[in-house]
Amino acid sequence: MENIIELNTPKSLRLHIGFFGRTNVGKSTLVNYISGQETSIVSSVAGTTTDSVYKSMELSPLGPVTLIDTAGIDDSSNLSKERISRTTRVFNLTDVAIIVLEANVWTDFEQKITEQLNTKKTPFLFVINNYKEESLSANFLKHFSQYKFIETQLLQEKTHREKFLSDLKQNLLSIIPEDVLNLQPLTQNIIKQFQxxxxxxxxxxxxxxxxxxxxxxxxxxxxxxxxxxxxxxxxxxxxxxxxxxxxxxxxxxxxxxxxxxxxxxxxxxxxxxxxxxxFSANKSDFKTMLEGIKAIKNLKPENKILIAEACSHHASKDDIGRVKIPKLLSKYLGFEIKFDVSSGIDYPVNLEQYSLIIHCGGCMINKKQMISRLNFAAEKNIPITNYGMVISFVNNTLDRVTEPFIQKN
Ligand code: SF4
Missing domain, CATH: 3.40.50.11420 (Rossmann fold)
Structure with a gap:
């Protein structure tokens, strides 16, 4: 049996496993099966899982993981538009994906989800729920020539859970990149033993x-x-x-x-x-963030910046993102800076309206999410930088605070 106690490991340090599949192919059954709990509601009515469900557990030897049971996104119910948007968001935080599908059924959905995961460079495997115990046709199998897949009968698998989980974990281990499995410590390259x-x-x-x-x-x-x-x-x-x-x-x-x-x-x-x-050096791309600082000098009174925080917290009257950074920037530039704030997992899609993004350290999100945000900014050609860098820049101390990283690179 897996250990399913809740751990104190922050979400950002867990491996995020996203489960994708058409409605009613057995996604929620599989998540429950892995966690050993009724994490998601399993129902025969299409579209029961209306939002993504997150479950944290220890999945040895993978370590602390978060299972994300995404909402089915192929039905035509009123809720499905919102579901699609929420499920699409999960792509940005999934370290490794499991696509659940029925035996001998390959639709546009499987095709698109495979393409999207490939575009995002997210490793994935398939779990074929062959509950009717059919032979898999050559036409169906051709879709898996480059990918790993496990064939199973999810409803019957209860007695074979250990064997199934062992196969699944072996397959996951073989596709997850080394740097995702072994997160680099925050102290890497800057602090040594006994210092x-x-x-x-x-x-x-x-x-x-x-x-x-x-x-x-x-x-x-x-x-x-x-x-x-x-x-x-x-x-x-x-x-x-x-x-x-x-x-x-x-x-x-x-x-x-x-x-x-x-x-x-x-x-x-x-x-x-x-x-x-x-955090910026550990979770994102240090050079991109440092490069983003250069945009400050080009800011004009008509420009707007985005202050992006990766968590929602109660903002105090001297909040760093909402008050201190805009105030420091306005003083440095000599005009009142216009800004919006985004917080939590929501990240604006209309980045074009901003001339610069200033992001917090992102301690609450994983590296995948942080890199997605950087990539999204790069796609829209919007410079992005970091809280600490901006504050140090306007205080004329950027060289000093970046020295520990520059020195070692
Ligand atoms: S660094 Fe962490 S605590 Fe601070 S705003 Fe960002 S996510 Fe929240």
Whole structure:
């Protein structure tokens, strides 16, 4: 039996497995079958799964995964338009896909979904639900000549679950690229074993009560995993913290909002960067984000920028995305900057209206989603950059905060 306890692993660090298929081919049955739970509602009425259903579990040896049971998108019910849009969104966060289909039935749907996954370079395999136990025709089998497929009778498979799961996992392991399976640690290339790291965490009005925010928690964990010595302080105690250390720290990492304050405190020979820039280097394409900064100088009063955040959070009155960055940019440019904010998994389709996208570190989404956002911006020819880079740029400290990455590349 698989372990199906809920884990604390953030969504962004899980392998996302998307299940696609026409309505009533057994998608939800398969998801339930893998998770061992009634995660999705299984019904004989076409289109019961009206929205994508997410289930997190540990699927050894793949590790923490999120199973995404997408809504069937081939029916003609009133809800189907909305379903199509929601299912299409899942493409952007799927690391590996499973297409469920009936034996000897290959329709436009399977053809299109295969093409879309290939376009997105998402690895996939097929599960053929042969519940009538038919022989598979040569005409049908020709569609799988380049792909992996497993033939099964989903309804009857309960007694053979272990064997089926083992086959499925073996096949998944063989198609998932190495870099997706083994996510690089946040500390990669910048922090080594036994190095001393000082994390500067401001507790301003935007900080949640009684806890740290996810990028800070993930960074602490990454430092501990690297066997580094990690010290956490606020910017107000940073000077005293450094004075009490016998040796200088190897690197200081701060929240973007206190870049200027921290730089005034730390000596010039200590490496220095921000949480946001570390996430940008780890989850997206560092060079593209750095290149995007150049667009700031060309901004005109009639231009509009998009502030993109990958989570929805309660915005405080000095929110970094909605208040601090627009204010800093307006001051730098000498005119009031126009901007929109997108948050959570929604990402605008009409990017053409923006002259620049400024994205948060994206700690809550996986690398696949972040890269999709970069690709989408590139398709529309819109420069994209990162919170920490923008704040450092307007404070004239970009060279300093990007040095840990440039040095090692
Ligand atoms: S997803 Fe973005 S805005 Fe939300 S906590 Fe992570 S870095 Fe901050």
């Amino acid at each position: 001393t790291v000082v994390l500067v965490v401001p507790l301003d009005l935007g900080a949640p009560k009684g806890r740290l925010i996810l990028p800070q928690v993930q960074m602490i964990r990454a430092c501990l995993d690297t066997n580094a010595i990690v010290i956490i302080t606020k910017e107000t105690e940073l000077k005293q913290t450094l004075e009490r250390l016998k040796d200088k720290p190897d690197i200081v990492i701060c929240d973007s909002q206190v870049v200027k304050t921290v730089l005034n405190i730390i000596p010039k020979d200590i490496l220095f960067t921000t949480f946001s820039i570390i």
